Amino acid sequence: MSAGVGVDLENLWIRFGDFVAVRDANVNINGGDFFSFLGPSGCGKTTILRAVSGFLEPSDGRVLIGGNDMKGIGPNKRPTALIFQNLALFPLMKVWENITFSMEIKGASVRERRKRADELLDMIALPGQGDKLPSELSGGQRQRVAIARALCAEPDVLLLDEPLSALDLKLRQHMRTELREIQQRVGITFIYITHDQGEALTMSDSIAVMKAGVIDQIGNGKTIYNDPSTAFAASFVGENNVFRGKIKRIMGEEALIQTNRSGELVARISTANQGKMKEGDAAMMFIRPEAFALAPKGAKGTHFVTAKVNNEEFEGNVFNIFMEGDGGKELKVSIPNLGQSFEDHTGQNITLEYETKNAVIVPAGELAAE
């Protein structure tokens, strides 16, 4: 799938006065990929997208599309199409006029435009709705019209700025699949922006995790989830339990960490930090709720954790156990519900075990806000 047009950001800086919105971003997006920028609100995602689409000039560094430097090329001249956070459909134009606006600009006849609109309406599963106004459509339908309008311009790169954020959960999940399908059908590069890690994980070939203008990690969904390179990436993507401490001994790819609350534990050093951590370094160990299993009471060793249970809840597919954790944060454990009997441990100390490969060590750093 490398036929499409790629996008590269080289040492990209964007400043607004003294404020640095994007700091030294380096990203290579392969042609035909579904690439996501994932980060909390205000971290500079929209800013990056605006730099790619040409509404913002980089303060420093370069934006390349298909290998060509885009400096000085306006948004109307770039092979990109942007889908706005609020869609920005033209309220006074009918759906078909909206969709084929890019053809109107090029002077296409009404017949050509109608024909193309019908094709695209079929593709987005809204056949025969071309004569409605955008206000007469539902949220999800408007969403699809915005996609069709962007695709009609036949861009090499489609830029999507949290296009699903205004939809309710069900529709959002449905649209995820649909977007991914559309992307695979048209085969062009999608750059997708979201603060929803579920969206990023399910749709993307590659994800860049952003924090306050800085790109923390780039990788595919599995890498980001299983092998985070920073404390922020580990805590932002999916639920995670943190254990703070100091590296006591490096043992090849693994390390023994002296944790503040749970004694000495062994875990894998994340790939990006292999060889970079040394004994005595402040470190954080992360274990996912689903990576724990109940162990015999009082079992001791470097892959056992004992703590007091605050409360428990039954979620259907899992039992959640909330225990006293590190730094005032609760330790969450999810045990799959396989029909086993499950006693209530509230108030008791219980022991958990994990496999070393499922626990990952990164340098101590800022955690994502809840």
Added chain:
Amino acid sequence: MPSFLKEFFKRNGTGMGSLMLGLVLFWTVGLIILPQLSMLDFSFRPNLPPPEIGGPKDVYTLENYKYLIYGPEGGSQDYNAVDLKVFFRTLVAAVCVTVFNLILCYPIAYYLAQTKGNHIRIFALMLIIPYWINEILRAFALRIIFGETGVLNNMLVGLGVFDTPFDFIRNDIALYAGLGYAYILLMIFPIYNVIESLDRNQIEAARDMGASWPMIHRRVVIPYAKPGISSGCTMVFMLSAGALAAPQILGGPSSLWFTQLIYQQFNDNSDWPQGAAYAVVLLVTCILLVLAVMRLFKVNMGDIGK
């Protein structure tokens, strides 16, 4: 009692509600509708000395309207060429002032509405402050600028653009400038108001798809701003056609505005019925013209209030 009235009384109480309703009715009926109706009544009566009012000669007649078209009975001409010419010139000039104002104000309104920052507030203030000065003073100030020995002529002659001073007043340039200037705010603010509520992303979306700026204005901004444009144009047109001070002060000696004729009838000739008839003709024509143009551009009455 209709439900909205019931609701109104429930919200404001019977006493307060009646008072408010009474005041509003007094304002619309007592101060606007009744005087206008009496003007209408005047316009259909002959001009009689006070003792004969209510007498046998005081009957409804169309003679005041006929006068505008045919002139005095037994006059030398078939038509009242002088007054009719003034009438149509006034309408054409008011249309020109409106169009000129629109062309001038749309870019200003767009700029004000779509730019952020403190300088915009200063800009708006600079537009508003001149309106603290009363209309007459403003008109005379323009006379100082445009007069034969005025600032502009001194400058142009000094620069060698003209050999002799150009008579801006006789050529009505001062009048058009004065009228245009008088109603600038009435054009800018309605347009500004609508454009301000236009989502900037729509402009960017159009731009992103490759639209040029003229195209963006033609297809995205202007259609959206249409209610503001029409209410601005309506106000400027109505007020220019009905202006009196500016034509009086800035108009050339040979070019009368129709309102000046009306004024003469009321004041100099003491012919109220004739003046009322002229005023009614002007009002009705203006309203019909506005309605026709609205129809042409597919604007609804409801949009105007936006």
